[in-house]
Amino acid sequence: MSEFNAYLAKLRAALDVSPARADEIVAEARTHLEAKAAELRASGLNREDAARQAVQGFGEPGEMAGQLTKANGRWREFSPFRMLAGIAVMFVATLTVMALAGHGGWLDDRWSWLNHRAGLAQSSAAMLIWLVLLAPAALVAGMIGGRRHWWVAATPAVLFVVTLPLYAVAMWAKAVQLPEGLLHVLVYPVAALLLWGALGRVGARHAASKALRHWAIFVIAPLYAVLAAVALGTALNGLTAAFMAIIFSEIGIAALLVTAPRECRLEAGLRARCLGALAVLGGALVVTLVASHAEAMYLGGSPGRISVLGWAIAATAVTVLTGALFGYHRWREAKSKATTTQ
């Protein structure tokens, strides 16, 4: 009802809680106001008077928002879950890109073409690719982190700036011949800070949209893990890094999926779907691993590598399996619903 829009907009603006929580509070207030106004109209008041009287019960929006903010302390105060989830996204994305685009990674020999065409130095092209590949992750990290933790998108850069020990880790990575990509990220902290930080802020602004959160959880996060799976099959010298990426992908995405329902308060059944997505993700990694070894055994080549054809077959198998599982789940849901309504 349009009569309440102005009041609810003021209420929302004065709330100092996460966008998701503010959505819920405003939606709840709207249903209450509409129910009360309908009752008042039924008792004989005209539309305008009914709306005015309904709003009066809530009181001044700033005062109401203050009380609600105070009552929703968990949503207002520092949230380690949101922060960790955002950092996990950036960490997973960084490791995945490292496995893909680092020295010996899947994209390593492909960007020499870019260097040649653009006349860029090897390190410049590498940085460009890294920044582009990590941009979606920065948006997602911002969405998950929300307004208070949008900066988590710039985690790798912030970590470099504030923690020298990370540099020691990078040196160790170089010593044990991990992809040099980690160093590429670390030597461009300012550019990364600006780009990812800005994108994180853009993501945080859109965190209020449930559809975008779904998109972030079910599309982007698994996408990075699938990229890690590709890296597992295709990396040459980056095999160790690929394994690391997969391990951290699983941990990071599990943390993301477990914490997301709590923070986002999405509709019922989401937790089950999150766990389902995680199972599919794990399945995809296992299938890739098996496919790469099967290809090495029966078609020649070295274990740990997979051709485009092998990857296509594995991806198709996973897609069919996922579709079948999803179809079965929907069928069971429909059956259960039919039983309940009878």
Place this chain on the structure above:
Amino acid sequence: MKADPQLVKGTVRLLVLRLLEREPRYGYEMIRHLKDRSEGYFQLGEGALYPLLHELEEQGFVRAEWREQENRPRRRYYHLTARGKRELARRMATWEGFTKAVDLVLEASHV
């Protein structure tokens, strides 16, 4: 009879928990129910109820969920958690102890 705001403030938490003991309810329904059952004594305003409900949710005494309604807008229902039930039992015991003590004093003074 006009309600004493101090008394209402002290008991509204107990009343809300008690209301939710039997079945999940939404905010507007709770206000109506409190008013009807108390014959108009408890006229709780939205400005008092919602911050309280959110505080109870924050403390883990109640849990809220959106429920779709047929041909009606969805509503946010609150229901008592196991922790909320324990809190209710504790508050009930405190309340009974308090009212009993008050009654004893009042009766003794009357005699």
